[in-house]
Amino acid sequence: MDQTIPTFSANLYPKKRTNRNGKALPNLKGYVAAHDNPDRQFNVAGWSTSFTNAKGVILTAYNGQVEPFARSDSARDKMRAGAEDNIGPAVEVNGMKLESGRFVLFESELPNGELTEEGFRRADIYGWWNDKGVIRDISGWTNQHEGGRLSVVGSVQKHWEREQDSPDAAPENAKVSAKKLKKMQEAAAHAEEPVFGHDAPTEERTF
Numbered sequence: 001m002d003q004t005i006p007t008f009s010a011n012l013y014p015k016k017r018t019n020r021n022g023k024a025l026p027n028l029k030g031y032v033a034a035h036d037n038p039d040r041q042f043n044v045a046g047w048s049t050s051f052t053n054a055k056g057v058i059l060t061a062y063n064g065q066v067e068p069f070a071r072s073d074s075a076r077d078k079m080r081a082g083a084e085d086n087i088g089p090a091v092e093v094n095g096m097k098l099e100s101g102r103f104v105l106f107e108s109e110l111p112n113g114e115l116t117e118e119g120f121r122r123a124d125i126y127g128w129w130n131d132k133g134v135i136r137d138i139s140g141w142t143n144q145h146e147g148g149r150l151s152v153v154g155s156v157q158k159h160w161e162r163e164q165d166s167p168d169a170a171p172e173n174a175k176v177s178a179k180k181l182k183k184m185q186e187a188a189a190h191a192e193e194p195v196f197g198h199d200a201p202t203e204e205r206t207f
Contacts, residue, residue, distance in 0.1 A: 007033040008138050010044065012150040028062050028152075031071065032103070032129055034136060035157050040070035044103060051106070059107040066101050066129060088132030093159075103129040105138060125152060128159070135159040 010030025017025040028046035033039070046064025053059060069081035088100030098104060105127035123139040140154030 005038070006153040007035060007038050007156040008140055008152070008154040010046075010140075010152050012142070012152055014048070014150065026064065028064065028105075030152075032066060032136075032138065032156050034131060035155065040072060042070055043067040046103065046105065053109060055109070057109055059109060060125075061107065062103075062105040062125070062127075064103060066103060066131075068101060088130065088134075091130050091133060091135050093128050093130075093135050098128060098130040098135070100130050100132050103127060103138065105140070123154065125154075129156065 008030070010028045013025075013027045013029075017027070019025055024047060026045035027048040028044070030044055031041040032044050033041045044064060044066050046062040049061050049063070050058055051061050069078040073081065090097050090099045092098070096104065105125045107125050108123055110122050121141065124142045125140045127138050129136045129138055137157045137159050138154065139157070140152040142150065142152050144150055
């Protein structure tokens with residue numbers, strides 16, 4: 001698979017949205033793929049909330065769910081995966097108990113587009129995905145398109161254990177070069193918004 005194709009890509013909807021029954025619609029819709037199997041893309045849907053970090057800064061977070069089957073799976077595989085419904089253990093990460101098939105993302109406190117000394121851009125949002133008991137790190141970089149549409153592209157990596165983990169700033173390994181980020185954004189620009197199963201989830205769940 002082309003390494004410039006992001007393993008995390010989604011459209012963002014900052015405003016609260018509801019369906020005709022008044023239930024909350026996702027503020028984030030896209031896909032994730034494991035770094036060691038990038039061709040299997042899984043649809044994701046997430047809802048936004050706010051949190052206050054240790055410095056008193058109010059930031060945005062997303063929590064949501066990942067479909068138990070990949071977009072490329074056969075109809076039969078999807079049927080079986082749907083019946084299993086993300087079987088796997090809950091895992092504690094950063095002081096949170098994250099259920100199987102769930103993800104959580106935090107906005108970084110670092111200024112948008114901040115660069116490292118090597119010229120890499122640090123992630124705007126980052127977090128974790130419980131892939132049936134395996135924790136995977138997610139890093140994303142936001143982008144505003146013509147007409148005001150917002151999106152995020154990024155990567156899914158092997159979980160990096162580190163001390164004093166906190167949602168104050170993206171981890172040190174969550175960075176990308178300007179050249180690679182531009183290629184990822186171009187690759188994601190033509191992707192159609194996914195349909196999450198038959199009906200998109202409409203009820204927010206806690207992580």
